[in-house]
Amino acid sequence: MILYMASISIYLWLYPEHAPEKTSRASRKEIVEATLEAWPIAAIFLVMFTGIYSGWFTATEGAAVGASSTLLLAIVRRKITWRSALQGFLPAAQASAMIYTMLLGAAMMNTALAVSQIPTDLSAWANSLDYHPLIIVGGFLILFVILSCVLDELAMMLLLLPVVLPTIVGLDLFGLTAEYKAIWFGILMLVVVSVGLIAPPVGLTVYVVANIAKNVPIGEIYRGIMPFLLSDIVRVLLLLFFPILTLFLVRFVS
Secondary structure, three states, rough: OOHHHHHHHHHHOOHHHOOOOOOOOOOOHHHHHHHHHHHHHHHHHHHHHHHHHHHHOHHHHHHHHHHHHHHHHHHOOOOOOHHHHHHHHHHHHHHHHHHHHHHHHHHHHHHHHHHHHHHHHHHHHHHHHHOOOOHHHHHHHHHHHHOOOOOHHHHHHHHHHHHHHHHHHHOOOOOOOOHHHHHHHHHHHHHHHHHOHHHHHHHHHHHHHHHHOOOOOOHHHHHHHHHHHHHHHHHHHHHHOOOOHHHHHHHHHH
16 A cells, blocks of 8 residues: 555656646545444444454454445445345356356366375475575466466466465475465465556456546556556565565464
8 A cells, every 4th residue: 555655656746737636625524424424334344354353253254244234234224225135146146156166166176186296296396496485486476467367366366376385385485384484475476466467468457447448548548557567566576575574463463
């Protein structure tokens, strides 16, 4: 978030004409009214994160708590009808079917990998290379960026993690334990995959924006995301070379 804010500040410093027109500051009354309107959503987030980090429920159960609380809030505020609820349930069912289909395929692939011993052989081969471990990790990250241009995030992680993770855990990285290496690399992979969604030459998210803003040329959209792409690259490099940025909170709560 800090890097994004810095990117926006630098961009507007270079191109001040692209900044929106100044508007009057909100009054104290408007701030209070907006806060009272938004506090239930903040309360739902607080319950979710408190429950997850306190061990009351898992992350999946926390998502269910958040969805149920949001649905209850919409019903209480009369923001939802039976028709709109049914219209919302159908896409959710379709998405769930797609996700479970991918999970089923990933489970079958994991079984095949366990039988073939491919992850073990790949880990042994990577450890035998005469390269610094960070170069190997960087190679995997570049592969993720390339594949995220053409593959769905969830599908890519389900397909590659069973192969890549044993290799990462087997490397000597900053003296980290296997558990910390898995957490560090998992977060790093999520960040890199999000970078791949806007990285040229494909950038699936860029095409989504181009489909919404039909009057904006796609070349202009690519030029607009460049400051954020550069900040993402800086963020990946910081997480890669300084794992403490990823693990300090884990160590604090453990």
